[in-house]
Amino acid sequence: MGMAASVQRIVDNCRFCWMCRHICPVGNATGTERNNARGRALNISLVNRGYSFTEDMVDNVYECALCAACTANCATGFDPTRFVKAARMEAAAEGLIPEPVVKILASIAEYGNPYEAETIDPDLQKEIASLPRQAPVLLYLGSTARYLNPKAAVTAIKLLKKAGISFTVLQDEPDSGLYKLNLLGPVAEARNDLVKAAEGINATKAETLVAFSPESAKAFLRDYPEQNVSLTPKIRTFTSFIRDLIAEGALKPRRSRTLFTYHDPCTLARDLEEESPPREIISACGSLKEMYLRGKNTVCCGSGLLALYKPELTEKTAAVRWQSAKETGAEVLVTACPACHNVFAKTKPKDMELCGLETVVWEACK
Amino acid sequence: MKLQSFMFDMILSELEDAVGEENVSTRQIDKLTHGVDYFWLPRMWADCGEELPQADVIVSPENTQQVSAVLKIANYYKIPVTVWGGGAGSQGGALPMTGGILLDTKRMNKVLEYNPQSMYMRAQAGAIWQHLEWYANQRGHSTMHFPGSVNCSTLGGFLAHRGIGVLSTKYGKIDDMCLSMEVVLPNGEIINTLPVPKHAAGPDLNQIFIGSEGTLGVITEANIRIYELPQRRIFRAFLFKDLSSGIAAGREILTKIKPSVMRLYDEAETASIIKKVLGISKPGVFMNFALEGLAEVVAIEERILLQICEKYGAEDMGSDYGEKWWQKRIDFFYPGHIMDLPQMFGTMDTIATYSNIEKVYWAMKEAIETNFPMARFIAHFSHWYEWGVMLYDRFIVDNPPQDPKEALRLHNQIWNTGVRAALANGGVINDHHGIGLKLSRLMKEQYGPAMQVFAGLKKALDPNGIMNPYKLGL
Numbered sequence: 001m002g003m004a005a006s007v008q009r010i011v012d013n014c015r016f017c018w019m020c021r022h023i024c025p026v027g028n029a030t031g032t033e034r035n036n037a038r039g040r041a042l043n044i045s046l047v048n049r050g051y052s053f054t055e056d057m058v059d060n061v062y063e064c065a066l067c068a069a070c071t072a073n074c075a076t077g078f079d080p081t082r083f084v085k086a087a088r089m090e091a092a093a094e095g096l097i098p099e100p101v102v103k104i105l106a107s108i109a110e111y112g113n114p115y116e117a118e119t120i121d122p123d124l125q126k127e128i129a130s131l132p133r134q135a136p137v138l139l140y141l142g143s144t145a146r147y148l149n150p151k152a153a154v155t156a157i158k159l160l161k162k163a164g165i166s167f168t169v170l171q172d173e174p175d176s177g178l179y180k181l182n183l184l185g186p187v188a189e190a191r192n193d194l195v196k197a198a199e200g201i202n203a204t205k206a207e208t209l210v211a212f213s214p215e216s217a218k219a220f221l222r223d224y225p226e227q228n229v230s231l232t233p234k235i236r237t238f239t240s241f242i243r244d245l246i247a248e249g250a251l252k253p254r255r256s257r258t259l260f261t262y263h264d265p266c267t268l269a270r271d272l273e274e275e276s277p278p279r280e281i282i283s284a285c286g287s288l289k290e291m292y293l294r295g296k297n298t299v300c301c302g303s304g305l306l307a308l309y310k311p312e313l314t315e316k317t318a319a320v321r322w323q324s325a326k327e328t329g330a331e332v333l334v335t336a337c338p339a340c341h342n343v344f345a346k347t348k349p350k351d352m353e354l355c356g357l358e359t360v361v362w363e364a365c366k
Numbered sequence: 367m368k369l370q371s372f373m374f375d376m377i378l379s380e381l382e383d384a385v386g387e388e389n390v391s392t393r394q395i396d397k398l399t400h401g402v403d404y405f406w407l408p409r410m411w412a413d414c415g416e417e418l419p420q421a422d423v424i425v426s427p428e429n430t431q432q433v434s435a436v437l438k439i440a441n442y443y444k445i446p447v448t449v450w451g452g453g454a455g456s457q458g459g460a461l462p463m464t465g466g467i468l469l470d471t472k473r474m475n476k477v478l479e480y481n482p483q484s485m486y487m488r489a490q491a492g493a494i495w496q497h498l499e500w501y502a503n504q505r506g507h508s509t510m511h512f513p514g515s516v517n518c519s520t521l522g523g524f525l526a527h528r529g530i531g532v533l534s535t536k537y538g539k540i541d542d543m544c545l546s547m548e549v550v551l552p553n554g555e556i557i558n559t560l561p562v563p564k565h566a567a568g569p570d571l572n573q574i575f576i577g578s579e580g581t582l583g584v585i586t587e588a589n590i591r592i593y594e595l596p597q598r599r600i601f602r603a604f605l606f607k608d609l610s611s612g613i614a615a616g617r618e619i620l621t622k623i624k625p626s627v628m629r630l631y632d633e634a635e636t637a638s639i640i641k642k643v644l645g646i647s648k649p650g651v652f653m654n655f656a657l658e659g660l661a662e663v664v665a666i667e668e669r670i671l672l673q674i675c676e677k678y679g680a681e682d683m684g685s686d687y688g689e690k691w692w693q694k695r696i697d698f699f700y701p702g703h704i705m706d707l708p709q710m711f712g713t714m715d716t717i718a719t720y721s722n723i724e725k726v727y728w729a730m731k732e733a734i735e736t737n738f739p740m741a742r743f744i745a746h747f748s749h750w751y752e753w754g755v756m757l758y759d760r761f762i763v764d765n766p767p768q769d770p771k772e773a774l775r776l777h778n779q780i781w782n783t784g785v786r787a788a789l790a791n792g793g794v795i796n797d798h799h800g801i802g803l804k805l806s807r808l809m810k811e812q813y814g815p816a817m818q819v820f821a822g823l824k825k826a827l828d829p830n831g832i833m834n835p836y837k838l839g840l
Contacts (some may be wrong), residue, residue: 013701015408016402018454019517022496031426031472031492033453036397042402042412043395050415056395075694076702292504327504 014041020070037080089185097220121150137167138206142213178219215270230340243277253364258286261330264298265337285364306320384435405458421468438554449580451523457802491522528577529799536626596658601688606681627656710766722792733787809839
């Protein structure tokens with residue numbers, strides 16, 4: 001396999017090491033030996049030593065949620081997501097991309113989003129149309145909220161309106177390009193999408209971009225700089241932005257008696273190291289009972305690409321997280337990520353409620 | 367026996383009927399992934415691009431009844447069954463050396479009962495130990511079992527290989543922590559050991575299956591102890607001038623008090639690993655202690671510990687090293703810290719009485735260093751009893767032969783030499799990693815005529831010889 005020496009070194013160090021097994025959300029949910037960093041590294045290392053790179057092995061690298069729990073847990077500091085991405089790039093080069101991935105890529109090419117969505121929800125369209133074309137703040141909704149969770153997107157817009165923020169949302173918002181980057185690895189085709197999206201965002205001349213989805217925030221704050229793609233606005237997460245609005249008094253939530261528990265999205269807690277703002281927001285709206293594994297030790301629910309690639313796998317990962325949520329005794333599971341929200345909504349148990357963080361604040365501010 | 371025509375698919379459909387189609391795999395990736403455990407040999411084999419041991423089918427049951435169904439099928443068709451928990455064993459115990467069925471237990475991962483009154487929890491054998499520890503922690507308790515592989519090994523794996531953790535001196539080995547078990551016998555019958563481990567109703571069935579490495583059946587559930595979290599845990603490290611004074615001090619300490627951690631490193635390990643990780647560069651042998659429990663008891667124990675160490679001329683190194691070691695106790699097992707290919711290495715842990723342990727140490731050291739000048743020998747003593755102590759000795763060959771067959775030959779020669787030196791001086795083949803494939807050939811040398819007891823059990827319980835062939839000398 002034509003991997004960079006630095007990536008090859010990670011493969012060789014992970015191929016006989018199980019020390020992150022306990023924290024892998026996919027491996028723990030399936031109980032399958034191949035579904036962890038060691039399983040993937042071992043098979044990639046075998047390819048590097050003469051075994052064939054098979055469809056089975058490609059499938060296994062796409063079964064990774066790229067949640068980076070293994071990376072955060074490695075005492076030596078290795079990052080297994082790097083060889084997962086490199087193996088995906090190799091699969092693309094060798095024409096071994098699995099059918100579901102081909103479908104996602106075709107959707108991105110045709111519709112500009114991974115969901116084969118041609119239009120957005122009329123209510124969301126109406127809200128966006130009510131906003132000025134240009135403003136100092138650009139609320140970037142992201143494809144998941146725009147096409148799969150428009151209610152959350154509408155609520156986010158209403159919330160910023162209530163706070164008196166001068167902001168805009170792009171009518172034709174470009175996809176961040178993160179999914180293609182994660183599906184194909186850092187190839188030119190994927191980078192071109194980032195460049196195109198950056199051009200669209202920079203053209204708004206907004207001073208601040210508030211990324212509604214943690215996935216988008218992670219893309220703008222981590223992946224774009226890694227790929228040397230520049231964005232002119234200052235990037236803020238939606239959660240830190242709302243936290244500040246509450247602190248400044250622009251939003252005044254009333255504290256209810258509701259007992260919430262909070263699921264840290266991996267991109268927010270691990271990639272962006274943001275743990276406090278969502279908790280401060282929830283505490284302003286009600287009581288918070290924490291899950292045992294939280295913050296940078298959060299357990300991925302299987303949202304994002306994995307949910308598109310293998311929804312049946314996501315049902316298992318989400319069920320594990322719901323179980324942890326139920327053990328807290330809380331009434332409501334809150335998440336700050338529209339992608340996580342979608343996965344949780346599909347697997348919600350009858351005896352607990354699910355709520356996006358934007359809706360928690362909106363209801364408390366009514 | 368070679369299966370003809372569609373017979374393989376016939377059996378496959380029976381297995382799918384037993385555990386569900388999605389839990390039966392003949393995918394190449396699953397066979398390869400189960401073809402390498404933590405044993406040095408398959409790792410070397412994989413790195414050389416050699417053919418790996420492969421099961422014909424991987425089966426993942428989710429409960430005892432499904433394990434029973436699988437074993438009934440295997441026993442009828444006389445198909446070998448190898449049980450795989452975490453696969454993190456260092457002895458090759460989980461390798462499917464004759465193909466057949468590989469039974470992966472990790473879907474059996476539930477806690478079934480939590481009983482704070484009797485201080486135990488019941489769990490399925492495929493549960494990863496760290497998950498059990500977290501479960502206990504959330505309820506204000508601990509399992510107090512902290513082996514290096516706590517993140518990756520399963521309850522069943524620890525029981526099957528008679529594992530041990532770093533707090534063993536106070537809390538015991540896995541066999542001390544297990545109250546009772548459920549086992550599926552090779553014919554598919556489900557049995558339970560008695561509900562308590564202490565009784566006079568004949569031999570203890572627990573101790574027949576603990577350490578049996580999947581050769582007598584499949585451990586499916588167990589009741590394991592939970593403990594109160596200690597009010598206080600303190601560390602204290604010392605530098606002794608030599609091994610003899612360190613061992614003598616350790617022996618005397620255990621006649622008076624019960625530390626949870628006692629780790630004495632020989633000069634070679636003090637000068638290598640301890641220097642690298644903890645920064646100690648003085649000559650001598652380093653020894654680290656932990657005391658824990660009620661604060662007032664710990665205070666008394668600390669006073670006694672200091673008195674005894676002073677009596678044996680040890681230099682008090684304070685508590686910082688011990689605390690640092692505790693925080694980093696698992697880091698030693700991550701890549702970059704632990705030995706790895708292309709090195710050849712092995713942990714020859716053994717145990718002996720205080721009368722014999724130094725003889726065992728010096729005999730093994732001399733045997734390895736004299737016969738294999740290319741090998742380094744390092745050791746520490748880390749699980750202590752009132753009657754003796756475990757020797758965790760390792761050999762490391764930095765530049766082993768590149769030819770895999772030559773490397774295998776040298777590897778086995780070093781092991782034979784080291785183990786025979788231990789046996790000749792009152793040691794045993796192994797203390798807490800098990801026998802597996804690696805040491806199977808030496809079991810008869812260790813046991814002599816006593817081996818017929820194991821052989822008799824094997825013949826009675828597994829007359830078709832389907833369970834984990836070539837392991838444990840059976």
